[in-house]
Amino acid sequence: MTKMNRIVLASRPTGAPQDENFRLETAEMPEPGEGEILVQVAYMSLDPYMRGRMDDVKSYAQPVPIGGTMEAGGIGKVLKSNHPNFAPGDYAVGRFGWADHGVIKGDLAFKWDPDMAPLSAGLGVLGMPGFTAWAGITAYGKLKEGETLVVGAATGPVGSMVGQLAKQAGLRAIGVAGGAEKCRMAVETFGFDACIDHRGKDARAMRDALAAECPKGIDVYFENVGGPTLGGVLPLMNLHGRIIVCGMIAWYNGAEDETAGFPTGKLWRMILVNRLTVQGLLQTDHVARFPEFIKEVAPKVKSGEIAYVEDVAEGLENAPKAFMSLLKGGNTGKQVVKISDA
Ligand SMILES: NC(=O)c1ccc[n+]([C@@H]2O[C@H](COP(=O)([O-])OP(=O)(O)OC[C@H]3O[C@@H](n4cnc5c(N)ncnc54)[C@H](OP(=O)(O)O)[C@@H]3O)[C@@H](O)[C@H]2O)c1
Known part of the structure; x- marks a missing residue:
């Protein structure tokens, strides 16, 4: 050739x-x-x-x-x-x-x-996206049994790993995905406790749907999507909550703000009042831990404990x-x- x-x-x-x-x-x-x-x-x-x-x-x-x-x-x-x-x-x-x-x-x-x-x-699952989820959760998630985690793009390689790690740590895991079929997959294949279809929902509708599935509020938000999901999550964040900012695909094509005008001043105050931690995540910062990820996760993929x-x-x-x-x-x-x- x-x-x-x-x-x-x-x-x-x-x-x-x-x-x-x-x-x-x-x-x-x-x-x-x-x-x-x-x-x-x-x-x-x-x-x-x-x-x-x-x-x-x-x-x-x-x-x-x-x-x-x-x-x-x-x-x-x-x-x-x-x-x-x-x-x-x-x-x-x-x-x-x-x-x-x-x-x-x-x-x-x-x-x-x-x-x-x-x-x-x-x-x-054993590459960059799976590693991103694992690195973000293990470095910044501070997961505690009984807490509630929310993640968007829940059936994708990042979101599905986040949800499975949360379930294995004993959290309530709520996914957000596009359409009934993906929501069914989030629950049946990846073990989420529930999954909300974001299609056709503005930030207020997302907040109402999330509130119904998160009766004790949200402790960890793994941010993959931005848009109305973010607008819906923010009012539900608990004291000492953690937001891991991994991606915001709703805005990658340059769309206008869709968080229902969630005002910066209100967000800033919310971070103070609830003492939230907002942490940007870039997987390349964690690359030295890749062998540790493979050692821990590859056997779970092989045994079927982690689905993909x-x-x-x-x-x-x-x-x-x-x-x-x-x-x-x-x-x-x-x-x-x-x-x-x-
Ligand atoms: N920071 C880092 O180091 C790092 C590394 C890897 C990935 N990421 C980020 O992690 C996120 C997930 O990545 P992935 O590889 O797992 O992606 P993915 O789930 O395979 O694909 C993207 C998914 O985003 C969802 N989506 C698209 N437009 C949307 C919108 N307007 N609102 C809500 N959801 C929308 C779609 O799922 P639905 O049909 O379910 O909505 C789509 O299938 C992305 O934001 C990506 O950029 C960051």
């Missing part, structure tokens, strides 16, 4: 991304340099953060340049290795981009043990469609793209 395929950012979106913002290209197959590995990608991950990389604004990471390969994590088979930890035939997790092959430094790749779980799990659901799109060329759908909640479970049989 002398050629590879990749998807580049053709233009920056205004609002929701469209087909014309992406372009499929053929390029020369890269050669691994000193300390690098060449990988044939089997599965590529699609994640909400990729929407942020399409905008040229200041953030915790650089934007993708126009004409640059869209960023993504992936998992695949090592074809060539100039790194002592990897041999051809090994499996590696790393940032190969929206592409069917990639070269990265071996030091930045994680060697995947195929006995742990199917390959695609290395992008979800995946949504598999087929083929690199279908990645943009699957990504645009993800941003609207079209995915059910962790969205991956099958790139090859590597």
Whole structure:
């Protein structure tokens, strides 16, 4: 093979991304340099953060340049290795981009043990999103038995892990998800005590629905979504409550404030009166704990104690469609793209 395929950012979106913002290209197959590995990608991950990389604004990471390969994590088979930890035939997790092959430094790749779980799990339940949930909960959640936790995007890889960790710690876990089917899955597959369908609800309706399911108020809010869910949660936060700010997908396409005008002054006072802790979470800050996460969680995935659901799109060329759908909640479970049989 002398050629590879990749998807580049053709233009920056205004609002929701469209087909014309992406372009499929053929390029020369890269050669691994000193300390690098060449990988044939089997599965590529699609994640909400990729929407942020399409905008040229200041953030915790650089934007993708126009004409640059869209960023993504992936998992695949090592074809060539100039790194002592990897041999051809090994499996590696790393940032190969929206592409069917990639070269990265071996030091930045994680060697995947195929006995742990199917390959695609290395992008979800045992990958970055599962780790994000585990890192946020263990570092900042201070979970106590009998407390109540709320999380949005409850059937996604972050929310479903948050809910399962909360249940294992003896909390009441309330999910928020889009539609009756996802809410059923949140309860039946992931063990949430209840799940509220956010579709068609403004912040007041969310508050009423949450109040009915959280009779003792909310102690931990794992923030994945922003929007009306946030507006509904805030008035219900308890004394010494914790808010872990992980993401706010309702606003990624630049939508207007939808917290029913929840005023900043009122929020500030609420933080004081209830002595709330509001903690931003970025999984890369915790990456040194990744081996601890794998050691603790991989056996639970293997035994079925931790459940996971995946949504598999087929083929690199279908990645943009699957990504645009993800941003609207079209995915059910962790969205991956099958790139090859590597
Ligand atoms: N800080 C970090 O280090 C870090 C790392 C990983 C992920 N994150 C964040 O964690 C969150 C969840 O990520 P994930 O990978 O688990 O995503 P995901 O659940 O696989 O996909 C995103 C989900 O967000 C929900 N959603 C979309 N638009 C929404 C809206 N307007 N209001 C409410 N919900 C909406 C949809 O679920 P429903 O159909 O159920 O609404 C959609 O399926 C995201 O905000 C992501 O950016 C942060």
